[in-house]
Amino acid sequence: MSGWSSETLLALAREHGTPLYVLDLDRVRAQVRLLEGFDVVRYAQKANPGSALLTALAADGLSVDAVSAGEVLRALRAGFPADRIELVSDVFDREALALIGQHGVRANLGSADLIEPYADCGASRTCTLRINPGFGAGHDRKVTTGGPASKHGIWHTELEATYRRARAAGLVVTGLHVHIGSGVELENLERTIEVMGEWLRQAPASVERVSAGGGLPMPYREGDAPFPVERYVDAWRSARDGWQRELERDITLEVEPGRFLVASAGILITQVHARKRTPDWDWVLVDAGFHTLARPMLYGAHHRITALGDCAGPEQPRVVAGPLCEASDVLTQDKNGTPTPQLLPDVCVGDALCIHDTGAYGMSMASNYNGFPLPAEVVIQNGAVHAVRPRQSLDAMLASDPFDTPPFA
Numbered sequence: 001m002s003g004w005s006s007e008t009l010l011a012l013a014r015e016h017g018t019p020l021y022v023l024d025l026d027r028v029r030a031q032v033r034l035l036e037g038f039d040v041v042r043y044a045q046k047a048n049p050g051s052a053l054l055t056a057l058a059a060d061g062l063s064v065d066a067v068s069a070g071e072v073l074r075a076l077r078a079g080f081p082a083d084r085i086e087l088v089s090d091v092f093d094r095e096a097l098a099l100i101g102q103h104g105v106r107a108n109l110g111s112a113d114l115i116e117p118y119a120d121c122g123a124s125r126t127c128t129l130r131i132n133p134g135f136g137a138g139h140d141r142k143v144t145t146g147g148p149a150s151k152h153g154i155w156h157t158e159l160e161a162t163y164r165r166a167r168a169a170g171l172v173v174t175g176l177h178v179h180i181g182s183g184v185e186l187e188n189l190e191r192t193i194e195v196m197g198e199w200l201r202q203a204p205a206s207v208e209r210v211s212a213g214g215g216l217p218m219p220y221r222e223g224d225a226p227f228p229v230e231r232y233v234d235a236w237r238s239a240r241d242g243w244q245r246e247l248e249r250d251i252t253l254e255v256e257p258g259r260f261l262v263a264s265a266g267i268l269i270t271q272v273h274a275r276k277r278t279p280d281w282d283w284v285l286v287d288a289g290f291h292t293l294a295r296p297m298l299y300g301a302h303h304r305i306t307a308l309g310d311c312a313g314p315e316q317p318r319v320v321a322g323p324l325c326e327a328s329d330v331l332t333q334d335k336n337g338t339p340t341p342q343l344l345p346d347v348c349v350g351d352a353l354c355i356h357d358t359g360a361y362g363m364s365m366a367s368n369y370n371g372f373p374l375p376a377e378v379v380i381q382n383g384a385v386h387a388v389r390p391r392q393s394l395d396a397m398l399a400s401d402p403f404d405t406p407p408f409a
């Protein structure tokens with residue numbers, strides 16, 4: 001998040017406490033503009049479902065995807081009209097079906113067995129199908145959502161049967177969707193354009209929408225090449241133009257990004273609480289851990305870390321770790337869980353660190369593990385700071401399991 005001085009960020013940390021998430025809405029909007037070549041930008045709120053962010057995107061006219069009843073409700077409360085919300089889930093539970101039935105929300109079906117429950121719940125009579133093209137990709141095996149080892153989507157050879165089954169249930173299939181993973185390089189994203197063309201040629205004429213899914217990567221490391229977003233948008237647009245000519249009908253082009261819109265718009269500020277040395281490593285222990293930012297522990301993901309303020313001493317390789325009672329609670333680690341130091345000055349207890357590019361899959365994956373409350377969150381818009389979520393209180397954290405059950409006999 002460029003443009004924010006250390007002093008400003010330190011002042012925010014003093015005012016709101018640490019760990020503290022900061023999200024720049026202006027930066028999110030700049031990312032949205034890069035995808036204007038698509039007819040519909042549907043934000044995948046799993047990346048960051050913060051209320052201020054969703055409210056801003058709803059007001060800007062974006063669409064949104066939801067995975068659960070909770071995410072449908074968040075979208076409705078943020079002001080998204082039902083026809084700009086799509087439920088994209090592997091399983092529809094009763095609450096989700098009741099909610100989309102009540103509001104007429106459309107669903108994207110990733111398994112043929114979802115057809116009948118969806119048709120019976122009174123939601124929209126139209127649906128889209130999520131297709132597994134037989135290949136996947138992503139920044140990690142755990143976020144690869146296509147191919148034979150993936151639970152996601154309807155296997156591409158089963159489309160004919162799925163159209164028949166949807167028709168028998170009284171549903172009209174209006175769209176096709178493909179999402180092969182998260183943090184996918186351009187070449188693999190472009191492969192999905194080819195297969196989409198093949199599916200479209202065999203699809204019923206009711207299919208008039210095509211979703212490119214999400215998965216656009218984020219250059220987390222210094223020196224990583226930026227994603228050639230113009231080339232990506234152009235490739236989908238020119239394919240769409242060709243399909244329209246060939247099929248002689250209009251095709252609406254949709255994209256469903258999460259990370260691309262929000263990752264670079266967020267930072268996490270954390271405070272140093274202890275320093276120590278072991279034979280191999282120089283440790284910096286901070287108040288953010290995998291309960292605050294799970295990506296390093298889950299995927300060995302790299303987030304650039306810098307010190308805020310004037311820290312004495314030369315930069316040396318140092319390992320940054322959190323407060324959890326877990327050996328894996330290390331914010332600088334590789335995919336095998338081995339500590340992987342980053343260059344940091346000789347920070348002292350009380351200093352603050354900035355963990356960069358944490359706007360996606362940061363706060364949305366935070367948990368109360370080990371009894372730590374969820375962190376505070378502020379957003380920045382037009383240069384002004386708004387506190388949107390205070391640090392969770394201990395009472396609020398305990399409220400969902402409130403110790404009012406009498407002892408069992």
Ligand SMILES: Cc1ncc(COP(=O)(O)O)c(C=O)c1O
Pocket residue numbers: 044046047065088145179181182183213214215216256257258259260360
């Ligand atoms: C169906 C679907 N769409 C979109 C996304 C967003 O992915 P990303 O944040 O990589 O753009 C995901 C994430 O896993 C997804 O499962």
